[in-house]
Amino acid sequence: MQVRFLLATTAAAVSLLPLSAQAATLFGTGGIEFDQATTVRFTFQGSSNFYASSVSVYIVNPTSGFVDTTSRVPLFGESPGAFQDVTFLPGFRYTLGLSNINPNDGTAGLSPIVFSTTQSNNATNLGRSDNPNIGLQRAVFGSFGSTTEGTPFPNPGSFTSGNPFAGPVLISFEDGGFDASFNGLGGLNVTVPNDRDFNDFRFTAQVIPAPPLLMGLLALGARVFFRQRKSVRT
Template identity: 35%
Template sequence: MNTKLLSALTATAAATALFGAGAPAQAFSFGTNGITFSQDTSVKFNFKESHGGYTSSLGIYTVKDSAATLVNTLFSETKSSDNESQNEWKGTLGNTVLGSGSAVFTFLANQIYTLGLNSGGNGSVYSTSALNSDSQQAVFGGKSSLGSALDTKTTKTFGAAGSYTDGIGSLFNGGTLISFDDRGGGNDKDFQDFTVSAEAVPEPMTMTGLALGLGGLVAARRRRASKTTS
């Protein structure tokens, strides 16, 4: 590959990377203040594990006039845990939650959403604190930071919850963890009752732009080669 073509390819890749890196700036909110985007945004969710003593389901809700309406169920438990109270009511994929454990949802531009955890007779809690009478029932944070904090938790109160209220930065950069407290155990606030990861799905336009750019560079090289031989 000649030097000019290599330089052009590098420039195209850099431009594409910058386009992708700009994605977080368009998001209004993804945390305990609500979920809102300024353009349609697809997010991939993966179930991690649960530690609630109830049979729970996690869904996406639209919010209007302080009322939440279910629009999509992401994950549902078939039982409260793998083996009753063992390992703090631990529930895992393939045992407590069936299926692939992965779901993609497209959030529509300028619509207000929240995540909601319904735990049967224990009721529902939402990722948006205002919908819980201003009680924080979910934490958001990068996989490394929040993951380490949750891994060391027991059923004791998670005192650092207030430090994990916004996942927008990591949503577009490696993914964020979201973990709920379902108000069980006297609302013990251990934030381990239902945990998922979330990561923004790259826009098809990003990859299409790179492909078109590479295609144009190859075509230009062929034209130059043709002129040289003629």
């Protein structure tokens, strides 16, 4: 199923360049942004967390990092084989948000949501000034984090961007921690906000080409345009 932020795009918004020759303006912890309409396929790969989590796409203010929650486009939860196609439009900056729910009672997690854009992990978006994830990188691009649950991933700062035109970009979230009393560990009320394993929710992102019919129409339109241009010059 394909989700579009707008129902239609113009031919001018789609490049005739091969995917290997294109690149995202931004695709990482600084945000997601493209200079033309671009469709990305997100595919769930796995999770290693206590929460029942799901990921969505949001529009974000590029200056303040404020996330417009009304723009939310859900991708998927922890469903093997799940994927979703999203068309990103030029002129907007986007972020990914991981929502976390306690599976025992359906209440929000210690950090109900964290964002792939580090700037967006602020008190306004996270809902409280004492949230332990404020100001922290909560996603890696180009890695699935630590191979062992609970073992800190040593260098998340080295995995802050990827190129979805070049192939699948590995993306993985650190979910922001949990309260040990959630899962019956003696009611200890211990919080673990920063195990920093960055393997809690894993998926990939890859640009998919425009449908062949659309590409054919664009190529035909380009030929007509250049023929008309040549006739005017002669």
